[in-house]
Amino acid sequence: MTQAAHLSHSQLVVRRFLRHRLGIFGAIMTFLIYFVAAFVEFLAPHTPGAYQARDVYAPPQDIRWMLESPDGRRFQPHVYGLRSTTDYNTGQRIFEEDLDRVIELGFFVRGEGYKFWGLVPSNLHFIGPKDPGERVYFFGADRLGRDVLSRTIYATRVSMTIGLVGVGLSVILGIAIGGVSGYFGGIVDLAIQRLIEFLQSLPSIPLWIGLAAAIPPTTPPIRTYFFITAILSIIGWTGLARVVRGRFMSLKDEDFIKSARLDGNRPVRIIRRHMVPNFLSHIIAVVTLAIPGMIIAETSLSFLGIGLRPPVVSWGVLLQEAQNLRSIATAPWLFLPGAAVVVAVLSLNFLGDGLRDAADPYAN
Amino acid sequence: MARFLARRLVLMLFTVIAISVISFFIIVLPPGDFVDRLVQEANQYGENFEPHEIEDLRRNYGLDRSAVEQYFVWVGNILFRGDFGYSFGWDLPVSDLIGQRLGLTSLLSVVTLLFIWIVAIPVGIYSAVRKYSLGDYVFTFLGFIGLAIPNFLLALVLLYISFRYFGQSVGGLFSPEYVNAPWSLGRIADLLSHLWIPVIVLGTAGTAEVIRKIRANLLDELHRPYVLTARAKGLDETHLLLKYPVRHSLNPFVSELNDLFVKIVSGETIVAVVLGLQTTGPLLLEALKEEDLYLASTLIMFLSFLAVLGTLFSDLLLMLLDPKIRRQAASQEMM
Numbered sequence: 165m166t167q168a169a170h171l172s173h174s175q176l177v178v179r180r181f182l183r184h185r186l187g188i189f190g191a192i193m194t195f196l197i198y199f200v201a202a203f204v205e206f207l208a209p210h211t212p213g214a215y216q217a218r219d220v221y222a223p224p225q226d227i228r229w230m231l232e233s234p235d236g237r238r239f240q241p242h243v244y245g246l247r248s249t250t251d252y253n254t255g256q257r258i259f260e261e262d263l264d265r266v267i268e269l270g271f272f273v274r275g276e277g278y279k280f281w282g283l284v285p286s287n288l289h290f291i292g293p294k295d296p297g298e299r300v301y302f303f304g305a306d307r308l309g310r311d312v313l314s315r316t317i318y319a320t321r322v323s324m325t326i327g328l329v330g331v332g333l334s335v336i337l338g339i340a341i342g343g344v345s346g347y348f349g350g351i352v353d354l355a356i357q358r359l360i361e362f363l364q365s366l367p368s369i370p371l372w373i374g375l376a377a378a379i380p381p382t383t384p385p386i387r388t389y390f391f392i393t394a395i396l397s398i399i400g401w402t403g404l405a406r407v408v409r410g411r412f413m414s415l416k417d418e419d420f421i422k423s424a425r426l427d428g429n430r431p432v433r434i435i436r437r438h439m440v441p442n443f444l445s446h447i448i449a450v451v452t453l454a455i456p457g458m459i460i461a462e463t464s465l466s467f468l469g470i471g472l473r474p475p476v477v478s479w480g481v482l483l484q485e486a487q488n489l490r491s492i493a494t495a496p497w498l499f500l501p502g503a504a505v506v507v508a509v510l511s512l513n514f515l516g517d518g519l520r521d522a523a524d525p526y527a528n
Numbered sequence: 529m530a531r532f533l534a535r536r537l538v539l540m541l542f543t544v545i546a547i548s549v550i551s552f553f554i555i556v557l558p559p560g561d562f563v564d565r566l567v568q569e570a571n572q573y574g575e576n577f578e579p580h581e582i583e584d585l586r587r588n589y590g591l592d593r594s595a596v597e598q599y600f601v602w603v604g605n606i607l608f609r610g611d612f613g614y615s616f617g618w619d620l621p622v623s624d625l626i627g628q629r630l631g632l633t634s635l636l637s638v639v640t641l642l643f644i645w646i647v648a649i650p651v652g653i654y655s656a657v658r659k660y661s662l663g664d665y666v667f668t669f670l671g672f673i674g675l676a677i678p679n680f681l682l683a684l685v686l687l688y689i690s691f692r693y694f695g696q697s698v699g700g701l702f703s704p705e706y707v708n709a710p711w712s713l714g715r716i717a718d719l720l721s722h723l724w725i726p727v728i729v730l731g732t733a734g735t736a737e738v739i740r741k742i743r744a745n746l747l748d749e750l751h752r753p754y755v756l757t758a759r760a761k762g763l764d765e766t767h768l769l770l771k772y773p774v775r776h777s778l779n780p781f782v783s784e785l786n787d788l789f790v791k792i793v794s795g796e797t798i799v800a801v802v803l804g805l806q807t808t809g810p811l812l813l814e815a816l817k818e819e820d821l822y823l824a825s826t827l828i829m830f831l832s833f834l835a836v837l838g839t840l841f842s843d844l845l846l847m848l849l850d851p852k853i854r855r856q857a858a859s860q861e862m863m
Contacts, residue, residue, distance in 0.1 A: 362546060365786065367794035367835050370812060370828050371554065377816035378558030460678045464798050467680055468813060483681065487802075492688050499688075502681045509676040 177445050180522040187518015193511035201321040205278045208314035209292035209300055212477050214276055215309045221495045222246050222305040223259050231266065241269040243300055256494070270294045304497035306485050315477050316501045322478040324508065326393055326462045327455040333397035335451055338404025343435055345405065346412025353409070360402045368399045372461060376470040385476045392471055396461050400454060407450050411443035445523035453516035456509040463505055479505050532847075536840060543836055548603060551829035555821055556595045562616045562819045563591055589616060591821075602822065613822025617815065622826045626808065630830055632701060633800075633807040637792045637834065639723060640730045644788065648735045652742025653774060656750065667739060674736035679795050683729045683802040690725075701726070701805045729799050734788050738781060745777035775849075782846045789838030793831055 171179065181187055200207055223246075231240035245265030248257045275296050277287040293300050303313035345356040375395045379388055415421055424434050459479075465471030466480025467487070474481055482501035486492045492499065563585045567577050577585075586592040590601065605611040612622040655664045677685075700707070706718045749755070750773055758768045800809025808827050815824040847854050 362543060365543070365790060365836055365839050366547070366550070366832050367790055367797075369794040369797045370831050371550075373797065373813060373816055374554045374824065374828055375558070377813075378555075378560070380560065456676070463678055464680055468798065468801060470813075470817070483684075486684060489687055489691055492684065493691060496688065499681075499685065502678075502684075505678060505681065506673070506676045509678075510672060513672065513675065 177522045181518055184518035184521055186514045187521070190511045190514025190516070190518060193507065194515050197320065197324060197508050197511060200317060201324045203290075204318045204321050205280050205286070206288060207290045208311075208317040209275065209289055209302070210311045210314040211276045211278055212310065212315045212318040213475065214299075214311070214314075216299050216305070217309050218248070219246065219299065219301065219305045219309040220307060221257065222248075222301050222309065223495075224304040224497050225261075225301055227269065227302070231268075242266050243269065245298075267298045267300060268294045269300065303500045304495060306495070306498060307491060312482070312497060312500055315482055316479070316504050319477045319479045319482055319501060320504065320508075322389070322472065322476060323459055323462060323480070323505070326389065326396075326472075326478070327458040327512075329390075330393040330396040330400060330458040330462070331451050331454050333393060334400040334404055334454065335447070337397060337401035339408050339440075339447070341401065342405030342408030343412060343439075346409035346416065347431060347435060349413075349416075356405070357409075360405055363399060363402050366399075368461075369464070371399065372396070372465060373468065373470060376465050379470070381473065385472070388472060389476070392462060392465065396458050400458065403454065404447075404450060407446065408443070411446060412439065415439050415442055445519070449516055449519035449523045452512060452519055456512045456516075459505065459509060459512075533844075536843065540836060540840060544833065547832040547836070548829055549599070551825045551832065552599045552602060553595065554828065555816075555819070555824050556598065560819060561586075561591050562589060562821060565819050602825070612826045615815070615820055615823040617818045617820040617823065622823050625811065625823060626827060626830065629806060629808045629811055632805070633793070633796055633809070633831070634834060636723065636726055636730070636805070636807060637789065637796060637838075640727050640734070640792050640796075641785075641789055643727050643731045644734045644738055647731070648738035649742060649778075651735075652739045653746060653769070655739060655743040656746035656777075657769065659747065664743075671736035671739050674732040677732070679729055679733065680798045680802045682732060683726075683799050686725055686729060687803070700803070701807070707806065726796075726799055726803055726805060729803070730792055730795055733795075734792060738788070741781055741784070742777055745781065746773055749773035749776045779846070779850050782842060782849055785842035785845065786835075786839035789842065790835040793835050793838070797831075 205211075225243040225246070227241055227243055229239060229241055230237050231242055244261040244263055245267055246259045247262040247265075248259050250257050269291060270293075271291055273289055273292045273294055273296075274287050275289045275292045277285060279285050287296075299311065301311050301313070303311070303316060306312055306315070341356060345353045372395055375398070376392065379391050383391070421434060421438055424438050429437070462471055462478065463480035463483065466473075466478050467483050469484060472478045472481055479501045483498075483505075486498040486502070563582060566585065567582060570577060583592070590598065593601070602613055605613065610623070612626075614620070615622050615625055618625055651667055655667050658664055701719055701722050702709075702715070703718050703722070706715045709715055752773070755768065755773055758772055759765075763771075796807065797809040797812060799805070800807045801813055804810070808831060812824060812827045812831075814820075815827065
């Protein structure tokens with residue numbers, strides 16, 4: 165305790181967070197996921213739209229590390245090519261590994277061309293077949309013969325940013341409205357609290373569907389993206405506004421706020437300079453915990469076919485491929501984008517839990 | 529108590545009015561209506577409508593009037609004639625379409641809520657009392673997974689597993705022979721045998737959340753002096769646990785019951801679409817895609833009503849359970 169007395173508030177917060185092991189784990193995972201989101205073009209072996217009719221519903225290929233060759237075993241990651249035959253009784257195509265066709269894999273290989281962030285043209289891929297003409301499917305292929313892994317990686321950018329942008333909008337709304345409510349109190353507060361209670365008593369998914377269904381299918385992808393984030397935050401701000409209001413209420417009567425007011429500061433300045441820094445850590449924790457909800461909501465809407473639409477790739481759009489029993493029975497690997505959702509949501513939850521504990525370093 | 533209830537009911541009346549406004553305008557205000565959709569469809573078949581024909585169509589459907597006027601006609605018909613309007617897409621009165629489905633949605637939601645209680649309360653208590661035991665870790669882990677899997681994904685995975693390993697399709701709420709059959713004992717039994725999958729899918733996230741909450745609440749209570757006192761006077765552990773700390777730890781949970789119920793009603797929409805349930809979900813999605821105004825509005829309105837009823841119910845339950853809140857309600861009456 166004597167030692168802790170020398171530490172500043174933010175040092176205490178950091179110290180407390182570092183003790184939360186799941187929180188650290190969540191932070192690392194979250195960082196990795198956003199790292200993937202930042203470098204999708206480079207990390208994906210193929211481009212999301214590239215297809216190969218021969219490889220429709222090709223199963224995931226196993227990576228083998230050691231290659232037997234006439235001059236001995238050597239380290240050379242590779243997969244075997246696929247050969248397909250049709251079973252005439254069931255009409256299903258059966259894939260087999262073609263042991264004669266070795267597809268050598270390499271790091272930093274040249275492959276399909278892309279524009280990094282839509283700006284810089286390149287064809288460098290972190291991992292992929294050494295021969296640019298070959299295709300590999302670590303996560304299998306979908307009904308058009310597109311690489312599920314590459315599509316899942318590309319979807320990371322859309323799904324993870326939609327969570328951020330949606331929460332960003334909610335934060336702006338929540339802080340503004342919650343702040344006004346908590347700062348002024350009285351009748352304003354009462355009206356806003358009733359509004360929030362009302363909005364929270366409504367089932368959100370039917371409302372989201374109702375609003376999302378109104379977006380015309382012909383809307384350009386970027387506009388749809390912003391509509392969806394706006395729709396998600398129309399309801400998402402209420403929770404944040406409540407937290408902000410609660411903190412405002414408890415801070416309002418603190419001595420240092422009173423003295424700031426007596427010094428003749430205007431409300432906006434008091435809020436910005438004196439109150440916000442005081443509950444920033446709480447806000448960050450609540451925001452982090454709100455992102456997973458946004459991601460799940462976007463995924464669900466897109467899955468129903470009223471959120472983002474192809475050619476945009478988000479995890480929800482990809483899971484649409486897994487919508488009927490027939491396709492998941494033939495190609496269970498279409499679930500893999502769902503695993504990405506679960507990992508992302510778990511990581512953000514762990515991180516948020518850790519932050520929430522750290523936000524209040526004086527509790528035991 | 530009676531006056532408190534009366535106040536709640538008055539408040540609820542306003543809520544209901546607000547709900548009806550939102551449900552209607554959420555569909556009407558965005559551009560595009562059912563006639564636009566018809567025209568678009570006709571264009572695809574190479575048919576073209578004259579402008580005056582389009583006008584006629586709009587008039588027939590009552591869509592030529594202003595949104596506010598349409599709203600009052602709709603509400604007026606509901607209030608005075610019990611008529612919820614006409615479904616453009618189905619060519620049937622809305623009330624014919626939604627009756628049974630709404631019942632099934634309510635049933636599913638309530639059963640899911642019960643399921644969450646029955647599972648989460650004992651597990652939560654166990655996790656708190658046997659903190660950091662193997663069972664606690666297992667439940668915590670399952671809880672995290674349950675929170676992280678979107679409902680529709682869980683539904684898909686269950687569909688896949690039951691198809692793959694049990695060779696049967698588990699979608700729907702009824703076996704084919706009972707879908708359109710009148711109610712009978714056989715049909716009820718059939719319903720119950722299908723109900724458990726949607727209940728598990730819908731209830732998992734809620735169960736996980738409630739377990740976490742009860743565990744945390746109970747952990748706060750277990751070391752209070754009153755527990756020590758009770759133990760000191762020789763009460764056996766089970767009685768002691770159930771009589772004092774558990775009762776305490778249930779309060780915050782009951783006050784958040786409405787949240788839970790709203791989430792169940794809300795989530796039901798998507799789960800029903802994935803599992804092909806004969807509830808309101810698929811009907812609503814279809815109606816929204818087709819701009820089927822009255823059907824969509826009525827469905828959204830009733831789903832919101834259901835949620836609000838759940839809120840009222842949880843408030844009443846809380847009053848029964850917690851004397852402190854009863855007294856608070858009574859003191860509010862004085863003011």
